[in-house]
Amino acid sequence: MRIAGAVIVVTGAGSGIGAGLARRFVAEGAHAVVLADRDLAAAQAVTAQLGSRAAAAGLDVTDEAAVAGLVAGVLAEHGRIDLFCSNAGLATGTGLAADAGRTSDPAREVGTAADDAWQRAWEVHVMAHVYAARAVLPAMIAAGGGYLLNTASAAGLLSAPGDAPYTASKHAAVGLAEWLAYSYRDRGIRVSVLCPMGVDTPLLMDGLAAGSPAAAAVAASGPVIGVEQVADAVVEAVTNETFLVLPHPRVGKFWATKAADVEGWLVGMAKLAGQIGTADQIGTAGQTGTADQTGTADQTGTTAGAKQKER
Template sequence: MQLAGRVAVITGAAGGIGTALARRFAAEGAAGIVLSDLDLEAVTALAGGLPVDALGVRTDVTVEDEVRALVDAALERYGRIDLFCSNAGITSGIGLEDGGDAWQRSWEVNVRAHVYGARAVLPAMLDRGEGYLLQTCSAAGLLTAVGDAPYTVTKHAAVGFAEWLSITYGDRGIRVSALCPQGVDTPMLRDGLAVGHVGAKVTAAAGAVLSPEDVAEAVVAGLADERFLILPHQEVATYLAHKTQDPDRWLGGMRRLAAGLG
């Protein structure tokens, strides 16, 4: 997909990767961009600063009616949605200990929000015979997130859902990409490093920490090629190959890496 003249919706757009995607899509000449987040003030300000027509919408992606309202707002303003980016996500930093509602919240934001987005946007896309879904899944969905069990499990589920979408709708004009970056310089990673979270340390040590703008550049290239896996960190492909070729050796290496940084 070339983004010039296209209409895109981005959830989790108030900062980090979401904001970088919005700015990069605008630079590519998008016809319209709908920016969604819990922080309405931030996405409204971002929309007003873009060089293309844009709209900020407050959306809680864990509430299906609000996701439907987001899609309806985009369709009302632009008449179509070419690209829907399910980008909102959260970490928890817990393992087996009781994290309150952390497991449920991770499931709602990292998985069910993707389901709600697809459920809301697919009917109109299928009627037109074309559309693109971009799911932000994280390299944790292909590998693991040391020190964060809910994030690991839900991001694996997100990749699985993206695969299912591609298999089910790929022959009906729906293209799907799973965005799986590793370390990205966002508040999520910086906060983890500040408190000494072992998962954040492993992420930072496993490869280069990219800027959100680097990730957005990789997304534009990946969408143009219509690749299922968009890997801003190319080393993730190598790690994944090692994992699938010899899981026991890979697991042992991950244990040593975690132990050295714990």
């Protein structure tokens, strides 16, 4: 598809990848770019730098009615949505269980805290994509076509040490994108799924500042690239209607290695998991390693931290 002249919505656009995509889309000549974020002030701050073709909106991507309302508003103003970028994301720092220090109420049971993290990851990384597709696809199909860009992660193809909810929900996000791509292809809908490794965003850098072992693993996996490089990859993929967007090309090699020898990959990742450790308390008392695994021995995945942040 052509970005020039397009009407585009980007969620999680107050910072990080979402803000970088919005900036690039405006530079590429988009007709209108709507920057949606749960932090409206952050979205407004980015919008203020982009001129009259950009607009900000407050949005909780886990609220289906709010997502539908945003889509309805954009359609009412512009008559169409050509590209919807479902981009919001978070890290949980949780395995099967969470230590009590990560809860707002230390008296709560560990399992309850972990369940909250699992549910939140599912809502943000999977259901947000479902709500976006439900809201925008009818208008796109009626217009003869449209484009969905769903942000997942290299962890959706590989894994993320120290963050089981992130790993599982990002795998689900990739699976959902695949399903959308083939189910709606004959109705003019094209889909891309974005799977980066380390990117210089608050999601990663805050984890590094907090000493997160999982964030350190990401930083060690290869170059931490800027959001501009992610935007380059996205523009190329959307222009060429490519499904899998890999700003770090090595992810494709890691994925192929995993597929060719899953057993060997698991052995290598078990060693890596033991090296980086996590705060998951399931298992032998005093042990900090888990079976959460990432990439290959070169490591890839995502951040893990106590704070939940959108990109």
